[in-house]
Amino acid sequence: MRERAAVPELDAVDRRIVDALQGGFPICERPYAAAADSLGIAEDELLARLQAMLDRKVLTRFGPMFQIERMGGAFVLAALAVPDADWERVNAAVNAFPEVAHNYRRESDLNTPFNMWFVLATETKDGIAEAVRKIEAATGLTVHPFPKLKEYFVEMKLAVRNAA
Amino acid sequence: MSANDDLDRRLIVATQAGLPLVPRPYHALAEELGVGADEVMVRLAAMLERGTIRRIGAVPNHYAIGYTANGMSVWDVPDERIDELGARIGALDFVTHAYHRPRALPDWPYNLFAMVHGSSREEVLTKVGQIRELLGADCRASDVLFSTKILKKTGLRIAG
Numbered sequence: 001m002r003e004r005a006a007v008p009e010l011d012a013v014d015r016r017i018v019d020a021l022q023g024g025f026p027i028c029e030r031p032y033a034a035a036a037d038s039l040g041i042a043e044d045e046l047l048a049r050l051q052a053m054l055d056r057k058v059l060t061r062f063g064p065m066f067q068i069e070r071m072g073g074a075f076v077l078a079a080l081a082v083p084d085a086d087w088e089r090v091n092a093a094v095n096a097f098p099e100v101a102h103n104y105r106r107e108s109d110l111n112t113p114f115n116m117w118f119v120l121a122t123e124t125k126d127g128i129a130e131a132v133r134k135i136e137a138a139t140g141l142t143v144h145p146f147p148k149l150k151e152y153f154v155e156m157k158l159a160v161r162n163a164a
Numbered sequence: 165m166s167a168n169d170d171l172d173r174r175l176i177v178a179t180q181a182g183l184p185l186v187p188r189p190y191h192a193l194a195e196e197l198g199v200g201a202d203e204v205m206v207r208l209a210a211m212l213e214r215g216t217i218r219r220i221g222a223v224p225n226h227y228a229i230g231y232t233a234n235g236m237s238v239w240d241v242p243d244e245r246i247d248e249l250g251a252r253i254g255a256l257d258f259v260t261h262a263y264h265r266p267r268a269l270p271d272w273p274y275n276l277f278a279m280v281h282g283s284s285r286e287e288v289l290t291k292v293g294q295i296r297e298l299l300g301a302d303c304r305a306s307d308v309l310f311s312t313k314i315l316k317k318t319g320l321r322i323a324g
Binding site for chain 1: 212219250268272312
């Protein structure tokens, strides 16, 4: 079951873009021009390369990353123990909810029963309980929420490696 | 909801899938929302300042940039020690996220979650070993859950 995603080729300029632009994109009239300038390339080249990396799914998005908690909403990690025989049905049911922002299959050496892990993102805190209830109704399984009690560190610090 | 909050919300809806890939993206947003470009930029800068926007930039697919192994390491540590231990683990350069979360007994005794990314399972397991060493006797049980498939990755989607 290990994911065998083909690693798309990234040239040196793509790598510099990914490494340099994981944050700090400017807010000004011509932000792509400003970012391109600091990378030593032209504005239209940066735009074309970003579009190409989005098309090839090297990037999943380009834009603001919101912390919806600051707007009264919530992000909550949750898990399900999904029987293998029922996997496809449950996967389709869970992914159909717009409140499900990410969903991963996970497996451990200790064979934890929790094999489907997803993040619920809702505009209000009450939306989480409502989403949990709807997912339980749709799947017939118990959703185990793991809300964060404290966050110790969050910063994207992954440099592109070995990607060509 | 104040007018400012409403504009913030409309900006989230307009940009949650991405910023327009045009030379003047904030002007394009302003036109779409029927407000001034300066107002869009002021609001976005204020949201960035407050932390409503964590950052603006590229969100890479970890697999595509070479991090093909992603392990969620989970640990059962004493509650009274967790903040000190969590801060030390969060500061490790290979840990991208670290959280205190509730246990779900009896199936799930773990209260500290630390995400570790690497190019192979072996690399991730080596790094997890460094966390185990750091925790020492405070680690009462642990596990590592590797992602074997991305089932969905769209990010936040609030209704327009």
